[in-house]
Amino acid sequence: MIFANGFKCAIIGEGHAGKSTLLGRFMESESNREKNSFQCLGFGVKDVCFGGNTIQLFIYETVSDVNLRHINRLVYSDAAALIFMYDITRSSSLKDLSNWIIETTMYAPGVIASILVGNKADLESERQVLYEEGQKFANDHQMIFLETSVFNEKSMENIFKFIAIEILGKIRNGQEYQAKLL
Numbered sequence: 001m002i003f004a005n006g007f008k009c010a011i012i013g014e015g016h017a018g019k020s021t022l023l024g025r026f027m028e029s030e031s032n033r034e035k036n037s038f039q040c041l042g043f044g045v046k047d048v049c050f051g052g053n054t055i056q057l058f059i060y061e062t063v064s065d066v067n068l069r070h071i072n073r074l075v076y077s078d079a080a081a082l083i084f085m086y087d088i089t090r091s092s093s094l095k096d097l098s099n100w101i102i103e104t105t106m107y108a109p110g111v112i113a114s115i116l117v118g119n120k121a122d123l124e125s126e127r128q129v130l131y132e133e134g135q136k137f138a139n140d141h142q143m144i145f146l147e148t149s150v151f152n153e154k155s156m157e158n159i160f161k162f163i164a165i166e167i168l169g170k171i172r173n174g175q176e177y178q179a180k181l182l
């Protein structure tokens with residue numbers, strides 16, 4: 001089944017967490033070549049296919065600078081999915097997400113899937129945030145949790161697969177969503 005209307009998805013997190021790298025790598029990943037896709041700076045569209053279903057994701061990177069908060073509100077005010085990304089080698093990047101959660105709870109009322117991503121898992125020797133700390137943060141905020149390295153194609157693609165599965169599950173249970181694209 002193809003869900004052609006598209007779901008808006010925002011990547012949120014401190015500067016240098018890996019947001020641009022995630023977006024760029026996902027758009028260029030192997031599985032993308034045969035799929036409909038489009039990419040420009042900070043934005044990409046890609047079909048995600050799983051179990052005979054296809055859903056289209058419109059993926060936006062948010063701006064890390066808090067002074068540009070109004071731009072981010074344009075991006076996530078009608079988002080269906082939020083990817084909260086931190087860097088496992090910087091504890092400040094997980095703490096920083098608490099502010100984003102407050103902000104998006106107020107300004108993104110239509111969210112149906114949220115995922116917490118602990119990125120740079122390949123830098124184990126520099127780790128500052130334990131896996132268990134990430135897991136607890138995700139549980140406390142009712143999010144899916146994954147640790148990834150965006151340089152590892154499979155773990156990177158899992159982020160979008162989990163989001164697609166979560167969105168589809170909610171839609172099948174009667175959740176409504178309509179993206180207003182910028």
Ligand SMILES: Nc1nc2c(ncn2[C@@H]2O[C@H](COP(=O)(O)OP(=O)(O)O)[C@@H](O)[C@H]2O)c(=O)[nH]1
Binds near residue numbers: 013020064122150151
């Ligand atoms: N080792 C490692 N470096 C990463 C990873 N993801 C991103 N980076 C690096 O972290 C830096 C910041 O990434 P960027 O995508 O620009 O972060 P943004 O500010 O959140 O968009 C860049 O030098 C990336 O190459 C990762 O999973 N592992």
Ligand SMILES: [Mg+2]
Binds near residue numbers: 019021
């Ligand atoms: Mg960036």
